[in-house]
């Protein structure tokens with residue numbers, strides 16, 4: 001482990017945070033009136049420990065103490081490194097979310113003031129009901145619910161719409177969770193082929209709808225397309241596709257796993273019947289979290305309430321929504337989402353700059369001869385698939401560490417998140433990096449190329 005000053009200070013920060021939790025526990029174990037003698041002693045001892053950790057923290061001095069929690073190491077990846085991991089970038093928590101998590105970590109913490117009608121999205125303290133309205137407004141849809149991940153949003157829709165054997169149009173770049181959401185509902189996926197530029201066009205969707213109609217003598221029940229796919233993060237024509245869906249009167253699900261929370265998404269303008277987003281991928285929230293938004297037209301179907309009646313007790317639970325299993329995110333996950341939301345709303349206004357940083361980085365990246373971009377260019381997203389078969393992979397061929405030489409070199413320069421060992425095609429995401437971090441990452445790539453005598457433009 002690196003023993004740099006920064007590393008030690010990060011270590012000390014965790015020690016201090018954990019010691020504060022120990023202090024917090026003393027409050028939790030004491031009587032309302034205050035501490036007894038033993039507790040007072042423990043309290044004073046813990047405060048003294050925190051002060052000494054803080055002194056070490058300030059000076060970057062002292063020895064690292066153990067910050068393992070049982071079998072868990074403290075995760076310091078985001079503090080110690082620049083993380084370009086393709087799926088982690090926009091799910092990094094805001095400081096507000098981290099504070100919400102330590103405050104609301106207890107199990108059913110959202111339920112302190114749950115009153116009739118006893119449903120998560122109706123709770124006013126903390127302001128969960130208001131958050132649901134804000135979410136719908138943010139996406140310019142009529143209604144929204146939080147869900148445990150985008151996948152559960154797809155599932156709520158497929159299970160509401162499909163009967164056994166029904167077809168769903170998806171992209172040839174669809175995420176596996178879209179396949180599973182169709183499968184769990186008894187449906188069948190029908191993939192739209194890509195064009196030569198790895199794009200899904202509205203025309204290709206229309207042709208696939210026709211092909212399904214011809215084959216099954218029925219129209220597909222749903223069209224589900226990613227605005228930006230997870231493989232190339234290419235932008236697909238969701239406006240045109242929504243129009244095709246409307247012409248056939250097939251509902252359209254807009255998969256915003258890689259957009260909602262990082263770039264503006266306007267459901268009405270798109271013409272979407274359903275918008276699905278991922279909290280832990282793109283909304284700076286803890287996992288599992290996400291959003292499902294829809295129109296007033298579809299809401300009664302998707303958010304239908306239970307009609308089940310107990311045969312003995314005659315009990316019924318009228319307001320509980322079936323697809324949401326009544327309530328969804330009941331603790332810190334939801335509160336992390338709510339706490340991050342103001343900053344998330346703000347950051348979508350600066351998407352253009354994020355894309356600029358992505359393009360700047362890739363310009364530098366391509367100065368290494370033999371390095372290329374497999375995604376569409378210029379980039380319209382911060383996630384990109386790159387190809388270094390003609391550059392870093394040529395080094396890997398003879399290096400004793402094989403492909404790992406590249407991750408070793410990056411890590412040495414404080415960069416992690418590329419798929420360790422991969423030097424042919426791999427993905428990276430620059431979302432949320434400062435300009436200084438972007439430049440450092442670009443410079444590091446060039447420096448590594450120089451070190452191994454690759455040609456640089």
Ligand SMILES: *Cc1c(COP(=O)(O)O)cnc(C)c1O
Pocket residue numbers: 148149150151152174175177178226228229230255257258277278279280281289290
């Ligand atoms: C990540 C991703 C998902 C799954 O999102 P979860 O919130 O983890 O369920 C779905 N679709 C696409 C295109 C994705 O990139």
